[in-house]
Amino acid sequence: MRFDDTLETVLAADLSTPYGVHSAWRQLVDLIGRRRVPPATRAMATLRAIRVDVPPPIRAASARALEFANPPAPLVRLFAQDDIGIAIPVLRSARISATEWIQLLPDLSPTARSVLRNRRDLGPEVERALESFGSIDLVLPDAATGAAPTEAVDRLAGLVAEAAPDAHNPDMDQSDRIAASMPLQPVAPAPEGDGTGPFEIAEVVARIDAFWRHREENGAAAPPAPRLVHEFRFETDEKGVIRWVDGVSRAAVIGLSLDLSNANEGSQVDGVAAGAFRRRAGFSTARMMIEGGSDAAGDWLISAVPVFDPANGRFTGYRGTARRPRTDERAEPARVPSGSPAESLRQLVHELRTPTNAIAGFAEMIETQMLGPVSDVYRERAGVIRSEARELLGAIDDLDLAARIDSAALALSPGRVQLRPLLATITEDLAPLLELRGSMIALPAEDQVVTGDRRAVERLLARLMATLASASGPGERIGVTIALESDQRVAVSIDRPKALADYPGDSVLGIDDEREDATLLGTGFALRLARNLARELGGALVIGPASLTLRLPAAVNSSVGQAI
Structure with a gap:
């Protein structure tokens, strides 16, 4: 099938239902984002038209799927102009030309441009273009502030004064600082009569123009050294991204993430802060490194506490402080090499997931006859393809x-x-x-409540049960029991199938290469994954001679009868 035919097929889909809109959005983003089809005018117009009907979680998932892809500039523009929580993965990872970035910058929000300022791979042309937005990003328009024109001029003069090489006298007002730093050019005096002279902005523009002419003629003065800052305060959002800073330059810190999965290749935190963020717990003296030449550059020790909404208990972010390390302390974070096996595997997973999702989606369209009548034979084969694709997606997720x-x-x-x-x-x-x-699974009548991420607990139990069920034989019964071992632990015991009886203890973790192993990635891999995930949840997986025991943190303290 040609790519043009694929695009036309998607564009011809029924967009009158939410399912049709969501499906078309996912497929168009996938096809264009992986450059399987060009960003044609009609396709991009369709995406812009249906975006308002696509829920933010779906748009956010599409943006994350593009993080390791190579989307073209029109698709980057579409996502970059979306809500900042949706746009961040694309803004952090998109690879388009310097010209395309410069054309996009005026249409971005100040917050989106602040994300780009933390990238170190955009090139000097884009960095200079970003710097030109500094005053615009920091100054609110008069319509929003209600400030008089003179106040707007004062704000602009203040920004220019900060850039002037010799304007550091605290006894001067803003206009005097500009005058002290550049030769003045004649400005037309105010006409006599009603007392209204030319708008003050003309004088500021003239002074700025004179400053640049003077700089071209005499050369640029050496920039002042960054002031020495010993501490600052910060706040993050619910995703761990720093959104507010006080006491240090904002541009170098805003946009940094406490989550290592969202960290860039330059400034970042260490695993102490990242681990605490995953648990929504407080942390102390974690290490942070900030690159660049600002007053925020260098090593820091950071401490923060989680903040929860008192109305509903929802996690809203962190509030914390940062300080320079003492001479007897170290603060450089441990880095995960950019070419590490884990990172390479995650990139490979992304490359596998996108086409597999597309295969499953198109198979489902054929099976449900969304594109027109299909014979029973082809519908049956499409169902098999969809089923196999879903199984492959499960392995990719693992x-x-x-x-x-x-x-x-x-x-x-x-x-x-x-x-x-x-x-x-x-x-x-x-x-x-x-x-x-x-075979069969016999569930217990009793129930217990554990503490943990619901999706992770569900995935852990599902993978563990599926692995043992795959190894079971005819007439075999897999019993499951649940018990509260102590105030802190709940134990889930699952009988081992007879097929695994020949593998005593932890040797069952190494049977990936056995020919009779029916699982896609191997029984050993599935059990090792379950053991590691149990550790991430604060529990453990113990492999006994007759059963596997999964221990997870209990959510109820039996001695007081309350959640802990």
Whole structure:
């Protein structure tokens, strides 16, 4: 099938239903973002038209999917002009030409430009273009502030005075500082009569013009050395991105993330802050390194506490402080090499996930006859393709999870999780596999509540149960028990199938290469992944001779009957 035909097929889809709009959005972003089709006018117009009907979580997921792709400039523009929470992955990773960046900058919000200022790979032309927006990004228009024209001139004069090489006398007002730093040019006097002279902005413009002429003729003065700053305060949003700074230059710090999965190649924090962020916990004297030549450059020790909305308990970010390390302290963060195996694996996972999603989507369109009538034979084959693609996506997700754990980039949101309903749902999903194997899962009647990220707990139990069910045989019964071992631990014990009886202890973790292994990535890989994920959740996976015991933090203290 030609790419043009693919694009026309997607554009011809029914956009009258939410499902059709969401499907068209995902497919167009994937096709254009991976440059499988050009960013044609009609395709981009369709994306702009349906964007308002696509929920922010779907747009955000599409933006994250582009993080390791190479989207063209029109698609970068579309996402860069979206809400900043959606635009950040594209702004951090997009690779377009300097000319395309410079053309895009005027249409970006100040916050979006602040994200770009933290990149170190845009080139000197783009950096100079970003610097030209400095005053615009920092000064509110008079319509918003209600300031008189003279106040607007004073603000502009202040910005120019800061740039002047000799304007540092605190006894001078803003206009005098400019006058002290550049030769004045004649300005037409105010006409006599009604007392209204030319608008004051003309004088400021004339002085700026004179300053640049003087600089060209006499050469630029050496810039003043950055002032020495020993501490500053900061606040982050719920994603760990610093949004407010006091006591140091904003441009070098705004946009930095406490989450290592979102960290750039330059300024970043260490794993102490990143680990605390995943647990929504406070941290002390974590290490931060800021690159550049501003007063914020160098090593810092940071401490912060989490902030929660008192109305609903939702995590809203961190408030913290930063200080320079003493001579007996170190503050440079440990770095994950850019070419590390975990990072390479995550890039490979992205390259696999996008086309697999597209295959599954098109197979589903054929199976449901969205594009027109299809014979039963082709519908059946499309169903098989969709099923196989979903299984492959599950394996890709497992690889991505393993890479995130290995690179300390797994984000977790602690909550209360009931185990019995979760196990019942997983068993129901495994019903076709159990029927094929001729086995069964016996769930307990009792229930317990654990503390952990719900999605991570569900994924841990699902992968563990699916692995054991895949190894079960005809007539075999896999029993599951749940018990509160102590005030701090809940134990979930699952019987080992007979097929794994020949592998005592931890040797079961190394059976990936066995020919009878029916799982896609291997039983050993699945169990190692479950063990590592259990550790990330604050628990453990113990492999016994007759059962596997998963221990997770308990959410209820039995001695007082309250959540801990």
